[in-house]
Amino acid sequence: MKKLLLPIRPQYVKQIFEGTKTVEYRTRVRKDINVNQVLIYQSKDVRMIVGEFHIDGILQGTPEQVWYATKNVGGISEESFFKYFKNKQTAYAYQISDLTVYDKPISLEDFGLHKAPMSYQYVDVD
Numbered sequence: 001m002k003k004l005l006l007p008i009r010p011q012y013v014k015q016i017f018e019g020t021k022t023v024e025y026r027t028r029v030r031k032d033i034n035v036n037q038v039l040i041y042q043s044k045d046v047r048m049i050v051g052e053f054h055i056d057g058i059l060q061g062t063p064e065q066v067w068y069a070t071k072n073v074g075g076i077s078e079e080s081f082f083k084y085f086k087n088k089q090t091a092y093a094y095q096i097s098d099l100t101v102y103d104k105p106i107s108l109e110d111f112g113l114h115k116a117p118m119s120y121q122y123v124d125v126d
Helices: 010-018 063-070 078-084
Strands: 002-008 025-026 038-044 047-063 092-107 120-122
Touching: 002 010, 002 025, 002 047, 010 038, 010 047, 010 092, 025 063, 047 063, 063 078, 063 092
Parallel strands: 002 038
Antiparallel strands: 002 120, 025 092, 038 047, 047 092
């Protein structure tokens, strides 16, 4: 089974785990539409895979459209949102469901990886 590995900053991982952030913004969407399970790689301090979620849907539109549809569940300020999508014609928001928080984080090496992706990466999971 293939899963999508997404690096996510610690403050946003915390919000996802608390349930206050129910969408994950991206400037690029995954290409394989059959992959709907996401591994959460917490960047910076932990640098490990700390959980996973199911993509319940993907909102797509101009940054303005996506902002107004998700601003109450995105966990980010308007200023930071538009800075992230600066010069982008399209914004994406993965809708998060079926969240699983791992009791023990998993290293990238356990998946045969030596570094985290910049945007996303597919991972084969047995």
